[in-house]
Amino acid sequence: MKKKVTISLCVVVLLCVMLSFGSVFAASSQRVYDQAGLFTAEEVTELEKRVAGHRESTNLDIVIVTTDNTMGKTSRDYADDFYDYNGFGVGDDHSGVLLLIDMDNRMAYMSTTGKAIQIFTDDTIQAITDRVASNLGNRAYAKGVRVFLDEVEDCVNPNIWGMVLGCLIIGIVGGAIAVASVWYKYTHGHKADQYELSENSSIYLAGREDVFLRRYVTSRNISSNNNSGGGGSSTHTSSSGTSHGGGGSSF
Amino acid sequence: MSVVSFKCKNCGGELLFDPDTQKFHCEYCDSYFTREEVGEEPQETTEEPAAATETEPQPEGDEFYDNVVEYICPSCGAQVIAEASTAATWCYYCHNPVVLSPRLSNELKPDKVIPFVLDKESAAKAFDDWKKKKWFLKPGFSQEARLEKMAGVYYPYWKLDCTAHGYLRAHAEKIRIWRNGNTEYTETSVYQVMREGEVDLDNITFTAINREDIDLTQGVYPFDYTKAVKFSMAYLSGFLAERRMTEQKDMEPRAQEKINQYTQQCLQSTIRGYDHVHVEEYHAQAEREKWEYMLLPAWVMTYQYHGDTYYYAVNGQTGKVCGRLPLSKARLAILFGGVTAAVAAVAALIGGIFL
Numbered sequence: 200m201k202k203k204v205t206i207s208l209c210v211v212v213l214l215c216v217m218l219s220f221g222s223v224f225a226a227s228s229q230r231v232y233d234q235a236g237l238f239t240a241e242e243v244t245e246l247e248k249r250v251a252g253h254r255e256s257t258n259l260d261i262v263i264v265t266t267d268n269t270m271g272k273t274s275r276d277y278a279d280d281f282y283d284y285n286g287f288g289v290g291d292d293h294s295g296v297l298l299l300i301d302m303d304n305r306m307a308y309m310s311t312t313g314k315a316i317q318i319f320t321d322d323t324i325q326a327i328t329d330r331v332a333s334n335l336g337n338r339a340y341a342k343g344v345r346v347f348l349d350e351v352e353d354c355v356n357p358n359i360w361g362m363v364l365g366c367l368i369i370g371i372v373g374g375a376i377a378v379a380s381v382w383y384k385y386t387h388g389h390k391a392d393q394y395e396l397s398e399n400s401s402i403y404l405a406g407r408e409d410v411f412l413r414r415y416v417t418s419r420n421i422s423s424n425n426n427s428g429g430g431g432s433s434t435h436t437s438s439s440g441t442s443h444g445g446g447g448s449s450f
Numbered sequence: 451m452s453v454v455s456f457k458c459k460n461c462g463g464e465l466l467f468d469p470d471t472q473k474f475h476c477e478y479c480d481s482y483f484t485r486e487e488v489g490e491e492p493q494e495t496t497e498e499p500a501a502a503t504e505t506e507p508q509p510e511g512d513e514f515y516d517n518v519v520e521y522i523c524p525s526c527g528a529q530v531i532a533e534a535s536t537a538a539t540w541c542y543y544c545h546n547p548v549v550l551s552p553r554l555s556n557e558l559k560p561d562k563v564i565p566f567v568l569d570k571e572s573a574a575k576a577f578d579d580w581k582k583k584k585w586f587l588k589p590g591f592s593q594e595a596r597l598e599k600m601a602g603v604y605y606p607y608w609k610l611d612c613t614a615h616g617y618l619r620a621h622a623e624k625i626r627i628w629r630n631g632n633t634e635y636t637e638t639s640v641y642q643v644m645r646e647g648e649v650d651l652d653n654i655t656f657t658a659i660n661r662e663d664i665d666l667t668q669g670v671y672p673f674d675y676t677k678a679v680k681f682s683m684a685y686l687s688g689f690l691a692e693r694r695m696t697e698q699k700d701m702e703p704r705a706q707e708k709i710n711q712y713t714q715q716c717l718q719s720t721i722r723g724y725d726h727v728h729v730e731e732y733h734a735q736a737e738r739e740k741w742e743y744m745l746l747p748a749w750v751m752t753y754q755y756h757g758d759t760y761y762y763a764v765n766g767q768t769g770k771v772c773g774r775l776p777l778s779k780a781r782l783a784i785l786f787g788g789v790t791a792a793v794a795a796v797a798a799l800i801g802g803i804f805l
Contacts, residue, residue, distance in 0.1 A: 346467045362801055370794025377789040378782050381586050389669025389772035394712070399652045402716045406646035409622075421634050 201329025206313040223284055233279075235265040235302045237340040246344055253348050257355040259315050260287045274301040274308035274447050279437035282310055289313075293441065298347050300335060300446075307332040307343070308447035311432070316438070316444040318354055320432045324446040327351070332448035454551045455524050456488055456687045464525065464546045466688030469766075488684045498541050523548060529724035536661065538604065538683075538691035553693040559743075563679040564745040565685045566602055566766045572737060573749035574600070576769035578760060586785070588755075588778045595755040603765060604686055605667045606658035606694035608701050609675065610651075611742075616713040616734040617646045622724040641724070645717045648737075654708055656701045658694035658743070669772030670748050670765040677767065678744060692743060693734040698741050709736045 231243050240245065250261045262282060269277040278299040282288070288295045294313030301308055307328045311319050319327070327350045334343035342348045432444045456465040456474065457625065463478030474483040481674050520531050526544035537553040540546065568576065581592060624639040628793060628803035653675050657667045679685075713734040748768025752759060755776060 362798070366794045366797040366801060367790075369797040370790040370792075373793030374786040374788075374790035378786050381782065381785060382777060385584070385586060385777055387774075389774070390665045393668065394654065394708075395672060396712055396715055399654075400712065400716050401650045402647060402720065403649075404645060404647035404720060405714035406617075406644060407720070407736045408642070408644040409643075410642045412642055414637060416635055416637045418633050418635045421629070421632055445659045 230260075230262050230287075232262070232264045235267040235300065237265045237300065237302075239341075246341065246348075249345065249348050253352050254289075257352060258289055258294070259318075259351070259356075260289050260293070261348070261351065261354065262287050262295065263300075265295060265300040265302065265340070269301060269303045274299055274304050274306040275310070275435075275445060276292075276438065277301065278308050278310040278445065279441070279443045280439065282312060282443075283437055283439040283441050287312075296351060298331065298344065299447075300340065300343070304449075306447045306449055307398055309347075309445055311444040312441065315432055316432050316442065319351075319444065321444070321446055323354060324444070325448070326392040328446060328448040329355075332450035336450040420442040453545055454549045454683060456549075456684050459483065464687070465684070466547060467565060467685050468688075469569040469572075472565060472567075473522075474687070485679075485682065485684065488682075515796065519550075521548070521550060524614055528577070535692050536690070537685035537693040537696055538689060540690075543627050547687045547689075549686050549691070551683060554681075554686075554691070555681060556692060560606070560681040560745045561687050561742040563604065563681045563745040564673055564675070564678045564747055564752050564767050566689065567677075568747075568749065568764065568766050568769055570600065570602065570749065570773040572764070573602075573764040574770065576747075576764050577751065577771055580771040581775075584775055584779050586781050588776045591709050591755055593762070595753040597751060598754050598759075599750075599752040601750055602603070602689040603633045603748055603750050604689055605692040605748055606692055607667075607746050608656040608658050608694075608696075608698060609742045609744050610654040610656070610701075610705055610739060612705075612709060612736050612739040613655070614649050614651065614709050614713045614734050614736045615647075616649055617644075617732065618714065618717040619644050619727060619731040620718075620721060621728045621730055624720060624723070625725045631770075638717050643721050643724075645720055645728070647717070649716045649734075651709060651712050651716075654705065656704065657697075658696050658701075659692055660695050664751065666761055666763040666772060667748065670770055673746050675744075675768055681745065686745075689747070694743060698743075701741075705739075706736065712735050 228251070229247070231238075233240070233243055233247045246263060250263065254261050262285075264278070264281055266277065272280070278297050278301075281299070282293075282295070282297045287293065287297070290313065294311035294315050296315045297310040299306075299308040299310065309319070309324050309328050309331075311324070319397065327347060330350065331343045331347045334346055335338075434442045434444050437443055451668055458476035458481055459464070459481060460481045461476060461479040462588060463476045465474040465476055465483065467473075468475040468482070471482060474488050475481070476483075507784045519534060520529055522528070523530055523541040523544060524545065525546040525548075528541060528543040530539075530541055530543070530548075532539055533549065536550065538547070538549045542640070552558075578592075580588060620643045622641045622643045624641070626637040626639075627742060628635055628637075633652055653672070655673075657664050659667065714729070714732055717732075718727065718729070749764040749766055751764070751773075753762070754760075758776070760774060760776065762771060764771050
């Protein structure tokens with residue numbers, strides 16, 4: 200009897216923990232938790248499918264969470280706890296990333312765990328969340344998630360062939376310009392205007408005015424959005440004692 | 451048509467202008483004469499009876515006869531045909547130099563001439579040196595191209611010196627950028643700029659022929675006009691010469707265009723220290739124009755190579771060469787490969803840093 204009570208108590212506590220995140224206890228394959236109702240049903244299906252694909256190719260768990268109530272938590276704590284208490288992650292170190300679309304704090308937050316901490320440096324995370332946030336600001340929520348997934352994929356598996364092709368195309372353009380300029384010089388060079396203006400002209404200014412009209416200053420924010428590999432990954436420890444990296448951008 | 455040639459005072463042979471000595475040379479007795487010794491006006495050795503020489507072709511309207519004239523060679527008496535634009539040439543039969551004087555007299559008389567400085571060998575050498583510097587030239591060209599014709603030609607040009615009055619108003623900006631933490635500030639200072647004044651433009655040159663070799667006659671610019679001398683027909687002796695086919699008034703629209711363009715460039719060159727200059731108002735008016743009709747020297751060469759004809763011109767004064775060259779596809783391919791590889795490598799390097 201006592202044992203039964205303990206078990207049922209455990210179940211209740213567990214349920215409470217789950218419910219405190221406002222999530223229905225999900226099947227293990229669910230990775231898109233649209234608690235804020237930002238996506239249509241079709242979008243959820245589509246995103247689930249994409250997430251599954253990227254999870255396979257990156258060997259990282261990928262979780263998408265939206266919420267409109269973090270219950271007083273910061274985006275960071277909410278994201279880390281959601282990740283930890285739902286037991287996401289690949290392998291012993293629970294490698295994976297989580298994107299939290301926090302409508303409460305209006306923040307796009309990315310949390311990294313395990314191997315993902317080293318893959319995504321602080322600068323990279325900033326760059327990714329900046330791009331996601333700019334979409335969220337336009338209420339393109341599903342698009343923001345797609346951008347996120349593509350960026351994650353690019354960071355884990357950089358598209359080498361795409362880069363090679365890009366460099367090659369730039370090279371070919373350079374080569375073509377060189378050939379065209381030589382061709383032009385050899386076949387049409389003698390048709391150009393041969394007049395040496397500076398040697399054959401003199402100028403006597405009668406009127407000369409430089410009148411200052413106005414001055415204005417504009418400013419812009421330079422977020423470190425060049426996702427350079429430089430810089431490291433800073434970590435913090437979440438309430439469950441797990442080490443996380445992460446960062447976010449407001450929208 | 452009266453035809454003149456210049457005769458040696460010692461032996462009566464034909465005199466030729468010699469670019470090396472800038473004197474007149476008799477090939478028969480090896481005498482040299484200065485410009486003054488030859489005389490101001492040509493000794494018209496063959497003042498043809500008008501009736502006999504004015505054999506302007508009869509069948510009118512025929513294109514061939516419209517474009518040629520017949521004359522009688524003062525040396526051998528042969529009837530020779532010359533193109534309508536020809537002013538000096540050689541007799542086909544006895545190969546003596548002749549000048550068709552009416553083509554260069556009265557209102558058609560050039561104001562000035564720059565005598566040849568380069569003789570035939572120097573011109574050929576200038577051309578060879580030029581070719582050697584052209585790495586993309588087809589390697590076979592130098593050996594296989596057949597020189598079909600090489601002639602020293604005095605081409606007709608209109609030269610314009612003028613003064614223009616110009617006014618230019620522009621919107622100019624100075625830009626200063628600095629950073630403070632994560633914020634970049636851009637300060638733009640806007641100015642209204644005005645320039646007004648006189649611009650002297652010298653030596654604007656127009657080709658006074660209207661044929662396909664017009665590009666070549668322009669390609670050999672510039673000439674050193676300070677070496678120009680008063681025109682005398684004697685300088686043409688031994689060379690070909692073309693008479694002008696376009697009049698000064700035909701040049702006016704193009705001249706105005708050039709004056710406009712150059713005056714604006716001059717005024718704009720005095721606007722310094724700005725990052726952007728946007729011209730809002732500009733006008734120019736030519737005030738004094740001085741036109742001169744000049745004959746300028748060029749060596750013209752025709753080459754045959756793999757079934758194509760290539761024309762080249764060498765400035766008869768400076769040795770500047772121009773003309774279209776056949777390109778080596780293999781060498782262009784090397785250039786293409788090299789530049790493509792280099793640019794791609796740089797792109798990859800930059801891309802790698804940012805990845």
